[in-house]
Amino acid sequence: FTIQCSVRRSNGANAPFEISSDASLDDIHLAVAQRLDRFPTSVSLQYRLDCNKAKDGFMSIQTLDELNMFKARLRDLILGGMGLREEVIKQLQERWRCEAHSRGPESPVYCYRSPGASVCYPLTHTLPPPHTRTATTSLSPSPSNPTPPPVSVNDIPRIIDWFAYLDQHPQRNQDGVAYAPFGEVMRRNGFVRLSQLTDEYVKLSYLQDLLGIEFGTAISIMQYAKQDLAAVESGIQIPPRTTDS
Structure with missing residues (x-):
């Protein structure tokens, strides 16, 4: 079945969309984040059905169990009354x-x-076919977990600057590795911003071969990149602050 949803934007406008009953938690995060112009990891989900009273609070969708409860509730609302209706017909x-x-x-x-x-x-x-049976729900970032402002591309360190920053970091420069030269190698291979250096796009073996480094060093680089991207997405400034000329 299909669930009709809407997201409340910061300007008060609603952004409608629909999700399938087999959508994953990541699918819903991505759908909401796209309509809020935010990173999926910076969005915390909660919902309230249109049939709820105004005083009713929002329900959280942060875990798989909560997602299953959400789907079960919508399934009852959408399909629960169909059996009686079809019997009458x-x-x-x-x-x-x-x-x-x-x-x-x-x-x-x-x-x-x-x-x-x-x-x-x-x-x-007439009886509407099953795929047209829908319910409407409103999804919203959780007020108990405030969502940071959208991340601008200029908030994400340039790849050259970031590798140079690793050499200046008080803990990471203790690795005995000179990271700064790797930035230029990455730039020559099309890497511009740190957001490109994630395990979604880059395998450890590829990074190891590209930079000519040990496997453990490649792991450290990917771990540092993941930590710093998460910090940027949560609104924390990671030096150096990038500016476009």
Whole structure:
């Protein structure tokens, strides 16, 4: 089934969208983040159904269990009443099936005939197909976990600056590795910002071969990149602050 949703933007406007009942938690995070122009990891989900009273609070969707509860609740609302409705329709079909006009069980015709009358009138009914049954819910960033402002590309360190920063870091420069030269190698291979250096795009073996480094050093670089990207997304400034010329 399909769930009709909307996200409340910071300017008060609603951004509508829909999700499938088999959507994952990451899918929903991504859908909401795209409409808020934010990173998915910076969004905390909560929801309130349109059928709820205004005084009812929002429900959290932060874990798989909470996601399953959300889907179960929507499933009951969307599909729960369909069985009774279809049973009523079945009874009406049996009551008004016209044997004179029906052409076998595959082509039933339903008619109304006044008591004692010889003329009957065709009846019609419609039942929405299953895929059109929807429910509406509102998703919103959790007020108990304030969402930081959207991250600008200029908030993300340039790859050359970031590798140079590793050599200046009071803990990371204790690794016995000169990181700064790696920045130029990465730049020549098309890496511009730190956001490109994630395990979503770069495998450890590729980074190891590209920079000619030990496997453990490649692990350290990816760990530092992940930590600093998370800090940037949470609103923490990571030196050096980048500016475009």
